[in-house]
Amino acid sequence: MRVAIIGAGAIGSYIGGRLAEAGHTVGLLGRAPYVARVRSRGLVLVENGVERTIRDVVVSERIEDLVQAMEGLEAAIVTTKAYDTESSCLLLRPYLQRGLERVLLIQNGVGGDEIATALLDRDVLVSGVITQVVSVREVGRYTVRGRRGGLALAPDAAGAAAGVRTFGEALRGAGLRCREYGDYRAIKWSKLLLNILANAVPAIVDLSPEEVYRDDALYALELAAYREALAVMRRAGVRPVGLPGYPVPAMAFLLGHAPAGVLRPLMQRMVGGARGGKKPSLQLDIERGRGESEVTFLNGAVAREALACGVPAPANEAIAEVLTALVQGARRREEFRHAPDVLVAEAERRGWRR
Numbered sequence: 227m228r229v230a231i232i233g234a235g236a237i238g239s240y241i242g243g244r245l246a247e248a249g250h251t252v253g254l255l256g257r258a259p260y261v262a263r264v265r266s267r268g269l270v271l272v273e274n275g276v277e278r279t280i281r282d283v284v285v286s287e288r289i290e291d292l293v294q295a296m297e298g299l300e301a302a303i304v305t306t307k308a309y310d311t312e313s314s315c316l317l318l319r320p321y322l323q324r325g326l327e328r329v330l331l332i333q334n335g336v337g338g339d340e341i342a343t344a345l346l347d348r349d350v351l352v353s354g355v356i357t358q359v360v361s362v363r364e365v366g367r368y369t370v371r372g373r374r375g376g377l378a379l380a381p382d383a384a385g386a387a388a389g390v391r392t393f394g395e396a397l398r399g400a401g402l403r404c405r406e407y408g409d410y411r412a413i414k415w416s417k418l419l420l421n422i423l424a425n426a427v428p429a430i431v432d433l434s435p436e437e438v439y440r441d442d443a444l445y446a447l448e449l450a451a452y453r454e455a456l457a458v459m460r461r462a463g464v465r466p467v468g469l470p471g472y473p474v475p476a477m478a479f480l481l482g483h484a485p486a487g488v489l490r491p492l493m494q495r496m497v498g499g500a501r502g503g504k505k506p507s508l509q510l511d512i513e514r515g516r517g518e519s520e521v522t523f524l525n526g527a528v529a530r531e532a533l534a535c536g537v538p539a540p541a542n543e544a545i546a547e548v549l550t551a552l553v554q555g556a557r558r559r560e561e562f563r564h565a566p567d568v569l570v571a572e573a574e575r576r577g578w579r580r
Contacts (some may be wrong), residue, residue, distance in 0.1 A: 227245075227250045227251070227300055227301055227392075227396055228250070228251040228253075228296050228297070228298055228299055228300045228301070229242075229245060229250055229251070229252055229253070229299075229300065229301040229302065229303060229396075230252075230253040230254075230255060230289070230292055230293065230296070230299055230301075230302045230303070230315045230316065231252065231253065231254045231255065231302075231305060231359060232255050232289075232302055232303070232305065232306060232318065233255070233256075233304060233305040233306030233307075233310065233314065234254035234255055234256035234260060234285070234305075235256075235305065235362070235433070236256065236360040236361060236362050236368045237305045237332065237356055237358075237360055238305035239254065239271070239305060239360075239366070239395070240271060240360045240368055240370060241305065241332070241356075241360070241400075241402070242254050242269075242283060242303070243269050243271050243278075243280045243390045244271075244397075244400040244401060244402055245396065245397075245400050246269075246280055247278075247280060247400065248396070248399050248400035248401070250396065250400075251284070251296055251297075252283045252284065252291040253282065253283070253284040253285070253286065253293070253295065253296045253299075253542075254283055254285045254286075254292075254391075255285075255286060255288075255289060255292055255317075256285060256286075256287065256524070257287065258287055259365050260285070260365050260366055261286060261287050261532075262287045263325045263366035264285045264354075264366045265285055265367045267366065268280070268281040268366075269281075269283055269366055270363075270366060270367040270368070270370065271368055271369075271370060271501060272367070273369075273370040274361065274370075274373075278518045281283070282361050284296050291318045293321065294348050298324075298325050299321050299324070299325055299326050300325060300326065300327055300328075301327065301329070301330070301334060301392070302318050302321075302326060302328075302329045302330070302392070303324070303329075303330045303393075304318075304329065304330070304331045304332065304333070304342075305332050305333070306333070306522055307333070307485065307518070308333045308334065308335045308337065308338040308341075308520050308522070308523040309518045309519070309520065309522065309523070311331070311333070311338040311341040311342055312341055312345065315329075315341070315342050318346065318479070319345055319346060320546075322346065322347060326350070327350060327389075328350050328351075328352060328386070328389035328393065329342070329346060329350055329351050329352065330352045330353075330354050330379070330389070330393050331351060331352070331353055332353060332354040332355065332356055332377070333354075333355070333523075334355070334417060334418070334421050334507070334520060334522025334523065334524070335414070335418060335421065335520050335524050336411075336414050336415060336418055336432045336523055336524075336527035336531070337522070337523045337527050337529060337530075338523060339351070339353050339382055339410060339414065342382075342428040343382055343383075347387070347410055348382055348383040348385070349383050349384075349385030349386055350386065350389060350567055351381075351382040351383070351386055351389075351394055352379055352380070352381060352382065352386050352389045352390050353379070353380050353381070353382050353410035353413065353414065354377055354378060354379045354380075354393075355377070355378050355413050355414060355416075355417040355469065356375065356376070356377050356378075357375040357376060357377075357378075357417070357420070357469050357470050357471050357472055358370065358372070358375030358376060358377075358403075358470075358471075359371040359372055359375060366426050373470075374400060374470070374471030374472075375403070375470055375471045376403025376404055376405065376469075376470030376471060377402060377403065377404045377405070377470065378404075378405050378406075378407055378413040378417075378467075378469050378470060379393055379394055379397075379404065379405070379406050379407065379413075380406070380407040380408060380409060380412070380413050381408075381410065382410050386449075386514040388400055391404050391406070391483075394406050403470045403471075404470075405469075405470055407467060408492075409464075410469075411462075411464050412464055412465060412466070412467045412546055413467060413469065414527045415455075415459050415464045415466070416466045416467050416468075416469055416474040417469060418455065418524060418527065418528070419452070419455060419456075419466060419474055419477070419478060420469075420474065421476045421507075421524055422451060422452060422455060422492075422524050422525055422528070422542075423452065423493065423497050424438055424439065424446065424448060424506060425506040425507065425508045425509075425524065426506075426508050426521050426524065426525050426546070426549050427444055427447065427448055427451075427545060427569070428505075428506050428508075428509050429506060429508040429509040429511070429512050429519075429521075429549055430441055430545070430548055430549050430552065430562050430569055431444065431562055431564060431565060431566055431569055432509075432559065432562070432563040433457040433564065434505075434566060435494075435497050435506060436494065437472065439493060439494045439497070440489065441454050441566050442569070443570045443580065444566045444569070445486075445490060445493075445566070446486065446580045447545075447569070447570060447578070448493075449481070449486055449489065449493075450541040450573075450578060450580075451525060451528070451539075451541040451542050451545060452481055452482075453481070453482055454528060454532065454537070454538070454539040454540075454541055454542050455528045455539075455542065456478055456481075456482045457532075457537050457539075457553065458531045458532045458535060458537050458539065461535040461536070461537050462531060462535055466478045476478060477496070481493070481494070486491075488563065490561070504535070507520065508520060508521055508524075508549065511553070512549070512552060512553055512559075516553070517554065517573050518553060519549055519550060519553040521545070521546050521549045521550060521553075522546065522550065524546075525542040525545045525546040525549075526542075526546035526550070527537055527545075528542040528546075529542045529543040529546050537548060538577065540573055540576035540577040540578040541573050541578050543576050544569070544573035544575075544576050544578065545569075545573070547572075548562065548569060548572055
């Protein structure tokens with residue numbers, strides 16, 4: 227298979243490197259420092275303490291050059307942030323009439339698939355999430371943490387089922403854990419239930435997840451946001467599904483029904499284990515000054531769906547609106563840094579009560 231990875235960061239490099247090792251022709255689309263590093267020293271993956279250098283990949287900053295060097299394009303895997311979905315799909319759209327038969331969208335959050343289906347033929351689009359933790363050592367060098375994670379794939383339309391099978395076979399052939407599902411909404415919302423835990427709130431108040439969970443008010447806000455997401459899923463008719471390495475339905479039942487005091491130490495262990503010592507992604511994004519945030523597709527998606535379903539979600543609404551304002555520079559970070567009461571007051575103004 228000739229496959230292009232659009233968004234060659236940690237996840238894209240991990241998947242692309244594994245596919246290349248399995249004998250597929252892989253092109254990695256990345257920024258200039260990434261392209262220069264991989265061309266000169268190869269793509270480096272560190273797994274289980276073993277470092278491997280993968281040189282049999284094509285890298286480029288331009289999609290046109292990438293496809294030319296690969297001598298055509300049959301498939302693409304998009305691993306960008308959800309807010310880059312539109313630009314990624316616009317890059318790929320011209321190739322739908324020139325050999326591109328299937329596109330796999332591997333992203334966090336809810337809403338990216340709908341953007342993609344508006345730009346690409348829905349029958350070629352496969353939806354995916356990944357639960358494997360991959361961290362950046364340096365540009366072009368990545369560490370794969372733990373062994374329990376994997377990929378979940380589902381068709382965005384009935385006609386994409388063949389694409390699910392094709393990608394699934396290729397990924398499993400590359401040694402990756404990969405499960406196939408029938409409903410893309412189920413895997414995306416189930417991954418959202420993992421992603422919203424101790425992610426946006428630490429980014430807003432500039433505290434670690436451990437510090438957030440030690441604060442009574444912030445812990446209550448976190449649990450409220452999670453339970454709002456569950457209520458929205460119930461109203462929308464989406465049931466949680468187990469993802470590779472994560473029994474999401476059991477977690478959802480526990481976090482939805484157990485007393486808050488009993489849950490607190492459990493949630494602290496869950497979040498620490500899932501992140502493998504990494505800072506939450508939304509906190510990294512705001513520290514890097516990217517100007518955009520996936521909170522729009524996480525807590526923001528819960529708030530939007532809640533409005534559409536007629537379900538109150540003041541905790542998610544406040545979290546999404548505040549973090550978006552901080553990222554866009556509409557509010558100052560110093561206003562919320564180490565100031566839980568300020569964030570709690572924002573949620574209370576929207577109707578949240580402890």
